[in-house]
Amino acid sequence: MHRDESDRSGDDARRDTEPIPDRDIDAGPVAGRDTGPIPGMRSGPDPEARPYAGAPSEYDGETPGAAPSVASAEYPDPEDPYDGSTGLPTDGPRRVLPVEPEPSSYVARYLFPTEKYRGEWRRHWIHIIIPIVVVVLATFLMGFVSSLLAHYKADIAVTVVVLIWVLSLVWVGWRVLDWFQDRFILTNKRVMLINGLVTRKVAMMPLARVTDMKYQQSPLGRMLNYGTFVLESAGQDQALREVPHLPNPNELYLRVVEEMYEPEAVEARLGESDGESDGA
Known part of the structure; x- marks a missing residue:
């Protein structure tokens, strides 16, 4: 009984390891066997089947091995300005907030025709x-x-x-x-401060003469987002040397510094925003 089971297991092992007669593994297709496509089976890739989400395919108009399309699932939609995972703009957060393109009638009377308006700010409610x-x-x-x-x-x-x-x-x-009625005004030529109801006071400082500029924020100012601007011009005591309680001091600081050192960048950004609004 035990001898028969051992003989049978040995025969199975030899049968599994012996090569199949008249069959060479590397010989290719067996002679005489039809090597054509199986009937009812498609040749080539299925246009409705995709290997995986976001994979490049010849149906996307791309060659195999090329970089995936930006419109695939692995990349953000170029028409969508926001990233779906973070919710932030795809081109990074905007540095400065937009302002009105035209000055108010109260401010326009103090600007000369060739001066370019950049914004006006009312002091913080504090x-x-x-x-x-x-x-x-x-x-x-x-x-x-x-x-x-x-x-x-x-x-x-x-x-x-x-x-x-x-x-x-x-x-x-x-x-x-x-x-x-109090206004702090920025143009491409100067900064201005207008205040007073009965006795109107208009103070200004050319941007070309500003030698130093800084802003200060107290702990309460950081909580409520206001600060005090300090402008210096050639060591002289100016009417605009210290302007307290201005809102969004960091944004205002960026606007003034950019206008002083990169006026071309300001013009380019404003031109792009005007073009987008016209296109819309």
């Missing part, structure tokens, strides 16, 4: 935080003192308190209007 706090406190004090004086029937004193409160409102309104 510039009027003190008047706002004053009017809030005055309102609470007026209500408390008026009710207290009315309890003692001091009508004249109540009238005086209300009058003081109205004057505080007028003062705060004046400061808010002055803040609303």
Whole structure:
């Protein structure tokens, strides 16, 4: 019984290792056998089958072995300006924010015809935080003192308190209007500062004479995104030497520096944006 099983296993092993008669592995197709295509089977690649997503193919108009098309799944869509994985623009984040292409009527009167407008900025709202706090406190004090004086029937004193409160409102309104008219302006020739309601003040400094420029941000300024600009011109004390409470100081700093050192780049960027808006 055991001898028969061992003999059978030995015969199987010899059968698996012995070469097949009349068959050479390297001899190619067997003579007389049809080597043509099998009936019902397509010749060549299936146009509906892709090896894998994003792989180059002759159906993309590319030769085998060439670099994958930018329109494949492995690369971002050239028509899509944003990266699907990060959500950021494909050409990198924009350095500066766009501004109005034309100056406001309030600013246009101070620009000469050949001057090119680059932007205008109103001071940060922190510039009027003190008047706002004053009017809030005055309102609470007026209500408390008026009710207290009315309890003692001091009508004249109540009238005086209300009058003081109205004057505080007028003062705060004046400061808010002055803040609303205040402008910091940048052109291709100079920087300007316009303020004042009754007495108008217009100060300017040519960009060609700016020898040093910096901005400072306090901890609160970094939180609320405002800062103080310091401009120096040939060691002289200028009206624009220190301008506090300007918004987006880093953006404004980049705009002024680029206008001073790379005016051609500014013109090129503005020209491209104008062309895109016309095309749109």
